[in-house]
Amino acid sequence: MTEKVVLVDEAGRAIGTQDKATVHHAETPLHLAFSSYVFDDRGRVLLTRRAHSKKTWPGVWTNSCCGHPLPGEPIEAAVRRRLADELGLVPATVELVLPRFRYRAEMPDGVVENELCPVFRVTCSGDPTPDPAEVAAYKWVDWPVGDVHSGLEAALRAALSPWCVLQAQELSRLGAGPAEWPVADPALLPPAAQ
Known part of the structure; x- marks a missing residue:
């Protein structure tokens, strides 16, 4: 079965779908995705290294798990599905914290x-x-990631994905630690994710 991603307009409304295998290129259309940050009972965050076979940012360290909701799939269900598929994890809680995060990033190859x-x-x-087709390695680290005061080595900080760096900055503005981040209202999600 061909996996589809949901294409969205500037207001976040669904305007169609495209095969996941062909959506990423030099003029990638705006589409719906999600990012998740998994925390353990010690308050550490799980970072993952993307498999070297990935089309985008192969071998780069990033947040715990990213993915794309399937057409018609509730976004929280997509988070749970990808955590199980990529990492074999069953979450105790899944809470929305940044409902409208948006980014655009370009790899050196365009x-x-x-x-x-x-x-x-x-x-x-x-x-x-x-x-292993999704994740080359993983590491539990102290929050905040990418910060000079974190438990993350300098080499790893420099190798974080662009979206992870941007998200970590926005998350840190919500509060000093993950326990302080308020749960966001799902009504603030883009319309395609509601």
């Missing part, structure tokens, strides 16, 4: 990511069992 990408705080227990 391939572009262009996403409306709500961000979720997730809690799980236990270590992941990554699918």
Whole structure:
């Protein structure tokens, strides 16, 4: 079965679908996605290294799990599905924290990511069992990621995906730590994600 992503307009309304395999290129259309940050019972966040076979940002360290809701799939269900598929994790909680995050980033080879990408705080227990086609490695680190005061080594900070860096900045503005981030109103999600 061909996986489809939901294309959206500037207001976040669904305007069609496109095959996931062909959506990312030099003129990637705006589409719906999500990012999640998984925290354990010690308050550490799970970072993952994208598989080297990925079309976008192969081998780059990033947040716990990203993905695209299927057409008609509730976005929280998509988060849960991808956490299970990529990392073998069953979340205890999935909470919306950045309902309208949007970014555009270009790789050195010209391939572009262009996403409306709500961000979720997730809690799980236990270590992941990554699918090697999706995740090359993982690491539990202290929050905040990408900050000079974090437990993350300088080399890893420099290697974070562009969306992870931007999201970490926005998340840090919500509060000093993940427990302080308020849960966002789902009515603030882009219309295509409601």
